[in-house]
Amino acid sequence: MDNKTFKKNDLILIICLALASAVMLIGITFFSKDGATVVISVDGKTVKSFPLDTDTTYNIGGFHGSTNILEIKDGKAHLTDASCPDKLCVNMGYISKEGQSIICLPNKVVVEIKGKTKDNNNFDTISE
Ligand SMILES: [Zn+2]
Structure with a gap:
């Protein structure tokens, strides 16, 4: 496998994971808010x-x-x-x-x- 391609895919994966967890965190914060x-x-x-x-x-x-x-x-x-x-x-x-x-x-x-x-x-x- 081309080493460069592998690293690029790795980076995309990390960014995706970071984005996903950020969205989840915002969602949890938003929906778990006490009261209306x-x-x-x-x-x-x-x-x-x-x-x-x-x-x-x-x-x-x-x-x-x-x-x-x-x-x-x-x-x-x-x-x-x-x-x-x-x-x-x-x-x-x-x-x-x-x-x-x-x-x-x-x-x-x-x-x-x-x-x-x-x-x-x-x-x-x-x-x-
Ligand atoms: Zn009015």
Whole structure:
């Protein structure tokens, strides 16, 4: 066997193994997270996600310069303020369970709770 070819194949194998274990590690970290995740999307694209068990405030830069202020507190998420005219999203109040969502139609903002036990792969939307 050509020694050079062998080494090249070896290297490819090592890279493949390294990539595979990295993907597995990310997967384990992601799916074993305690509690749910608050996923924010604007105009159908995921822009940010936060763990539901960590208190935080985030200004969602929505569609065409709109704003929605998200607050996560005590394991619940809600919008404290928004630039939309109807304020329906603010009036929706708190969400805390998997599958619940707050939708702001004028700003095209969706705040959704996603659980840790989902079988479908969420990486495609998260990595955008
Ligand atoms: Zn709104």
